[in-house]
Amino acid sequence: MAAGGVAGLLQFLRLVGQLKRVPRTGWVYRNVEKPESVSDHMYRMAVMALMTKDKSLNKDRCIRLALVHDMAECIVGDIAPADNISKEEKHRREEAAVQQLTQLLSEDLRKEICELWEEYENQSTAEAKFVKQLDQCEMILQAFEYEELEKAPGRLQDFYDSTAGKFVHPEILQLVSVINTERNQKIAATCPPHS
Ligand SMILES: Nc1nc2c(ncn2[C@H]2C[C@H](O)[C@@H](COP(=O)(O)O)O2)c(=O)[nH]1
Ligand SMILES: [Mn+2]
Numbered sequence: 001m002a003a004g005g006v007a008g009l010l011q012f013l014r015l016v017g018q019l020k021r022v023p024r025t026g027w028v029y030r031n032v033e034k035p036e037s038v039s040d041h042m043y044r045m046a047v048m049a050l051m052t053k054d055k056s057l058n059k060d061r062c063i064r065l066a067l068v069h070d071m072a073e074c075i076v077g078d079i080a081p082a083d084n085i086s087k088e089e090k091h092r093r094e095e096a097a098v099q100q101l102t103q104l105l106s107e108d109l110r111k112e113i114c115e116l117w118e119e120y121e122n123q124s125t126a127e128a129k130f131v132k133q134l135d136q137c138e139m140i141l142q143a144f145e146y147e148e149l150e151k152a153p154g155r156l157q158d159f160y161d162s163t164a165g166k167f168v169h170p171e172i173l174q175l176v177s178v179i180n181t182e183r184n185q186k187i188a189a190t191c192p193p194h195s
Pocket of ligand 2: 070
């Protein structure tokens with residue numbers, strides 16, 4: 001195994017590149033056409049983190065957390081709640097995948113990636129908690145976009161039901177509120193109230 005050198009880095013980058021071809025399971029299970037990949041999801045989360053005006057957060061750290069949080073899925077795949085895999089087993093698989101990935105890197109990079117993944121997994125900082133909310137906000141925004149693309153307002157309601165009450169950061173609450181307003185207008189337009 002090429003560890004720490006350029007060959008190892010290339011192997012790492014090729015494994016991470018597989019995320020471009022890992023479809024997000026939640027959409028696959030709901031028969032969404034052309035579901036996004038895990039890297040699509042993490043990219044927009046990183047952009048969302050870039051947008052924060054919250055000076056109490058380390059923005060750079062948030063962007064890095066967004067880019068690393070689902071990285072293990074290039075090896076273990078995208079495990080969804082519907083898969084009924086226990087949190088412990090999902091953690092075990094993903095932790096082993098992060099070890100496998102990062103052993104290809106130099107010691108300093110291995111440490112950086114492992115610490116970022118553990119910080120998000122353990123929700124141990126304000127930045128990790130913020131990025132977890134971005135994870136769920138990005139998902140419901142994507143659900144709304146799929147409803148628009150399919151001209152099926154409200155079809156993906158379960159993504160909204162399962163994340164209800166999980167948003168606490170003011171900026172994210174504002175974004176979720178606008179998403180809900182626009183989504184509810186589309187739903188109302190297709191089934192007007194009984195006259
Ligand atoms: N149907 C639902 N699917 C969900 C929900 N929360 C997450 N998911 C999907 C989305 C991803 O495909 C996968 C894991 O997401 P992560 O970003 O946490 O890796 O599970 C939900 O509430 N309903
Ligand atoms: Mn995610």
